[in-house]
Amino acid sequence: xxSLKEKNNELSTTARTIRRxxxxxTAEAGSGHPGGSLSCSDxxxxxxxxxLRVDPKRPAWSERDRFILSKGHAAPALYAVxxxxxxxxxxxxxxxxxxxxxxxxxxDMKGTPGLDMTTGSLGQGLSAANGMALAGKLDKKxxxxxxxxxxxxxxxxxxxxxxxxxxxxxxxxxTAFVDxxxxxxxxxxxxxxxxxxxxxxxKAFGWHVIDIDGHDFNQILEAVEExxxxxxxPTVIVAKTVKGKGVPFxxxxxxxxxxxxxxxxxxEALKAL
Amino acid sequence: MPKVATREAxxxxxxxxxxxxxxxxxxxxxxxKSTKTSVFAKKFPERFFNMGIAExxxxxxxxxxxxxxxxxxxxxFAIFAAGRAFEQVRNSICYPQLNVKIxxxxxxxxxxxxxxxxxxxxxxxxxxAIPHMTVINPADAEEAKQAVRAAALHxxxxxxxxxxxxxxxxxxxxxxxxxxxxxxxxxxxxxxIIATGVMVGEALKAAKILAGEGINAMVVNxxxxxxxxxxxxxxxxxxxxxxxxxxxNIIGGLGSAVAEVLAEEKPTPIKRIGIADEFGxxxxxxxxxxxxHLTAEDIAKAAKKIIKIKTRS
Numbered sequence: 336x337x338s339l340k341e342k343n344n345e346l347s348t349t350a351r352t353i354r355r356x357x358x359x360x361t362a363e364a365g366s367g368h369p370g371g372s373l374s375c376s377d378x379x380x381x382x383x384x385x386x387l388r389v390d391p392k393r394p395a396w397s398e399r400d401r402f403i404l405s406k407g408h409a410a411p412a413l414y415a416v417x418x419x420x421x422x423x424x425x426x427x428x429x430x431x432x433x434x435x436x437x438x439x440x441x442x443d444m445k446g447t448p449g450l451d452m453t454t455g456s457l458g459q460g461l462s463a464a465n466g467m468a469l470a471g472k473l474d475k476k477x478x479x480x481x482x483x484x485x486x487x488x489x490x491x492x493x494x495x496x497x498x499x500x501x502x503x504x505x506x507x508x509x510t511a512f513v514d515x516x517x518x519x520x521x522x523x524x525x526x527x528x529x530x531x532x533x534x535x536x537x538k539a540f541g542w543h544v545i546d547i548d549g550h551d552f553n554q555i556l557e558a559v560e561e562x563x564x565x566x567x568x569p570t571v572i573v574a575k576t577v578k579g580k581g582v583p584f585x586x587x588x589x590x591x592x593x594x595x596x597x598x599x600x601x602x603e604a605l606k607a608l
Numbered sequence: 609m610p611k612v613a614t615r616e617a618x619x620x621x622x623x624x625x626x627x628x629x630x631x632x633x634x635x636x637x638x639x640x641k642s643t644k645t646s647v648f649a650k651k652f653p654e655r656f657f658n659m660g661i662a663e664x665x666x667x668x669x670x671x672x673x674x675x676x677x678x679x680x681x682x683x684x685f686a687i688f689a690a691g692r693a694f695e696q697v698r699n700s701i702c703y704p705q706l707n708v709k710i711x712x713x714x715x716x717x718x719x720x721x722x723x724x725x726x727x728x729x730x731x732x733x734x735x736x737a738i739p740h741m742t743v744i745n746p747a748d749a750e751e752a753k754q755a756v757r758a759a760a761l762h763x764x765x766x767x768x769x770x771x772x773x774x775x776x777x778x779x780x781x782x783x784x785x786x787x788x789x790x791x792x793x794x795x796x797x798x799x800x801i802i803a804t805g806v807m808v809g810e811a812l813k814a815a816k817i818l819a820g821e822g823i824n825a826m827v828v829n830x831x832x833x834x835x836x837x838x839x840x841x842x843x844x845x846x847x848x849x850x851x852x853x854x855x856x857n858i859i860g861g862l863g864s865a866v867a868e869v870l871a872e873e874k875p876t877p878i879k880r881i882g883i884a885d886e887f888g889x890x891x892x893x894x895x896x897x898x899x900x901h902l903t904a905e906d907i908a909k910a911a912k913k914i915i916k917i918k919t920r921s
Contacts, residue, residue, distance in 0.1 A: 397677070453704035462696070466668065467672040467676055470677070470678055473678075496660075
């Protein structure tokens with residue numbers, strides 16, 4: 336099992352780099368969404384560095400696995416992962432949200448290599464994932480489609496229109512993650528407009544549901560394997576996460592949803608990471 | 609010639625094109641018998657996806673299919689395509705410039721008896737306002753058929769507007785539809801009538817009425833409302849007075865688009881025929897056209913009025 340341990344160590348190291356990028360780039364941009372970017376960093380790291388069949392030299396390779404960040408405001412996490420993976424120079428990260436920059440506030444597939452879908456308006460990613468999964472089935476291709484939703488995002492009706500369709504079309508080449516950090520802009524999701532229990536709702540819509548700790552690489556990777564082996568239905572991995580994960584003064588604090596750290600706060604955060 | 613609804617032409621064109629262009633896939637939202645995509649569904653069941661009564665997901669799924677090289681025709685009633693799923697069309701389709709064709713049937717007041725909730729009279733305005741969107745409103749079945757083909761071959765998002773109600777035949781198979789090109793159907797010099805969709809037939813009738821009174825009217829068909837054919841509008845402006853006619857709210861549709869061109873390039877008196885910024889009601893389509901002043905007589909009346917304040921060119 337030492338190789339598993341090594342893999343975990345490697346992923347942890349990469350995830351730390353991703354978190355440092357998130358803090359640095361949002362501080363430099365002066366705006367953005369660090370909380371929800373940090374909460375999904377481990378999932379994105381595991382996907383891009385251990386799961387997805389992708390080739391940064393060929394971003395439009397037709398056989399590639401697809402990934403859609405439905406909660407588009409977590410763009411800094413995705414941008415950091417794509418830059419680390421080699422899709423574009425890391426210097427671009429520090430131009431986030433600036434005029435003329437490649438990296439828009441929310442993902443724009445036309446401008447950034449490696450993005451499979453434009454997202455940012457909540458609730459739309461799973462539908463696009465359905466389209467990609469349907470195309471894969473139609474063309475008898477073996478690529479898989481991954482999509483990451485926010486837990487608050489599941490309050491959008493379109494998510495359930497899409498969930499119904501994924502199950503109806505038996506899209507077992509589709510795996511959804513829910514980044515379940517429990518907080519949305521106005522407070523805890525259970526207080527604002529509870530979508531709980533998210534697991535039960537997906538189950539009722541005909542999905543295979545897996546519950547994991549979204550910061551445990553073993554659990555993330557095992558769940559992905561289980562999803563791959565699940566036939567005739569889509570799988571959702573509901574990942575319990577911590578908003579602001581890794582930065583003590585941000586963890587579980589609602590306020591860090593859409594606020595950038597100051598230069599001083601960024602320094603403090605980087606020390607902790 | 610028998611009257612044919614443009615939605616009928618849509619269904620036939622799809623089924624024919626499906627043979628030729630293998631990347632075409634069709635999505636519907638539980639209205640395939642009405643939108644006529646059922647013809648395609650029967651012929652190519654594996655390339656037809658019924659998304660059920662869920663238009664937002666319909667648009668998003670079409671977007672996802674387009675990223676994988678498919679040419680999706682997302683079909684539903686205009687009110688749901690342009691209205692309910694507006695933001696999905698904007699953010700998931702037009703912003704990333706995905707190759708999705710939105711086929712919106714049952715547009716306008718001639719849906720008839722279903723009443724105001726189903727009479728989309730704002731869709732041209734909504735779709736025209738989204739960057740990258742091409743908006744096509746064919747005048748008859750032949751033009752509709754050709755527009756479907758042109759849309760399939762065009763790279764990028766297209767909004768196709770079709771009607772439920774059978775309309776007069778304007779074009780024969782010798783006609784060549786081209787995206788972005790307006791067509792002068794009748795030359796004239798006293799006034800120009802620029803019409804779109806079902807109003808083109810009325811415009812031609814209006815020209816006849818006017819001819820009976822010694823007025824020589826030009827008639828122009830604008831089927832592509834965006835990008836609009838400035839050249840043909842400026843030619844029409846040569847008449848010194850313009851009437852626009854559309855089965856749409858007078859705000860934001862063809863009349864507005866024509867007025868924008870004229871105001872910037874060649875200020876010309878203009879009278880817009882359209883629904884006067886009000887909701888429709890249930891009724892027989894032909895009766896509704898009369899009640900809401902969308903007939904050849906209404907156009908002719910407007911033409912005579914506008915001629916009086918004509919500019920000398």
